[in-house]
Amino acid sequence: MSRKLSTRKRPERDRHMLKEQLKIEEGVFDKRTMAAIWKMFNHNIISRLDFMIAKGKEANVYVADSGSSIAGDQIILKIFRIETSSFDRRIDYVRGDIRFEGKEGRSPYEIVRTWCKKEYGNLMIARAAGLHSPIPYYFNGNVLAMEFIGDNGMPSRTLRESELENPDAVMAAILSDLKKLYAAGLVHGDVSEYNILMRSNVPCLIDFGQAVVLGHPNSGRFLERDVGNIISYFSKRYGIEKDPSAVLDWLRKGG
Numbered sequence: 610m611s612r613k614l615s616t617r618k619r620p621e622r623d624r625h626m627l628k629e630q631l632k633i634e635e636g637v638f639d640k641r642t643m644a645a646i647w648k649m650f651n652h653n654i655i656s657r658l659d660f661m662i663a664k665g666k667e668a669n670v671y672v673a674d675s676g677s678s679i680a681g682d683q684i685i686l687k688i689f690r691i692e693t694s695s696f697d698r699r700i701d702y703v704r705g706d707i708r709f710e711g712k713e714g715r716s717p718y719e720i721v722r723t724w725c726k727k728e729y730g731n732l733m734i735a736r737a738a739g740l741h742s743p744i745p746y747y748f749n750g751n752v753l754a755m756e757f758i759g760d761n762g763m764p765s766r767t768l769r770e771s772e773l774e775n776p777d778a779v780m781a782a783i784l785s786d787l788k789k790l791y792a793a794g795l796v797h798g799d800v801s802e803y804n805i806l807m808r809s810n811v812p813c814l815i816d817f818g819q820a821v822v823l824g825h826p827n828s829g830r831f832l833e834r835d836v837g838n839i840i841s842y843f844s845k846r847y848g849i850e851k852d853p854s855a856v857l858d859w860l861r862k863g864g
């Protein structure tokens with residue numbers, strides 16, 4: 610169910626419904642996460658929480674009905690888990706990125722909050738560069754609201770779950786997006802068949818938390834790994850052979 614509200618004031622019924630929902634989710638969501646979701650509701654980003662579609666490595670991903678400030682019926686809330694074992698891994702992608710120098714945060718919560726803000730900022734850059742990636746709408750604390758990538762209310766499948774009819778074209782579209790991202794000064798850093806969703810025939814890159822600016826000491830290595838992952842996936846599954854260094858040369862040069 611989705612409803613569009615024309616006024617900024619919420620009907621009592623809506624408030625009551627979300628409060629009840631959040632109560633049910635208590636134990637799943639800690640207080641800070643609940644407060645962030647509540648903010649999304651008050652800012653008309655969401656009108657209700659629907660269901661969880663994925664439990665990723667570091668985040669639980671929910672579908673929510675959009676609030677009146679968002680076009681479209683549904684949106685995605687990516688809720689970063691505060692207790693995860695991936696802080697050490699995360700910190701390597703925050704340190705060395707000039708945007709976050711000295712602002713990494715100390716407590717697990719602060720680090721997760723930085724990570725969430727970083728994914729939001731990275732998605733903004735990706736969209737401005739013309740990538741097929743989700744539009745970021747809003748973030749608060751450890752919760753990020755973004756465009757729902759799906760067809761007819763169903764979340765799109767990952768590249769891995771899809772059997773492609775036109776693998777050459779899809780591979781070319783992915784590499785072209787990586788080139789655009791590079792030209793915009795960013796390297797994704799976790800490109801794989803799991804972080805690409807197939808909306809109809811268009812590959813959409815997701816999961817931008819770890820993406821770093823080119824000045825990051827490991828950006829070169831991350832780019833090589835990203836391109837290598839795509840090349841080896843399409844080689845293994847579809848028998849398409851491409852020379853990684855030729856692709857990297859093409860990707861790094863402008864135009």
Ligand SMILES: Nc1ncnc2c1ncn2[C@@H]1O[C@H](COP(=O)(O)OP(=O)(O)O)[C@@H](O)[C@H]1O
Nearest residue numbers: 663665666667668670685743756757758764816
């Ligand atoms: N914008 C989106 N639209 C539809 N599904 C999404 C979206 N973002 C994430 N998902 C789903 O949630 C899963 C995990 O999201 P992801 O951003 O990759 O988180 P993690 O960092 O935990 O891997 C994805 O594989 C996908 O199935």
Ligand SMILES: [Mg+2]
Nearest residue numbers: 665803804816
């Ligand atoms: Mg992922």
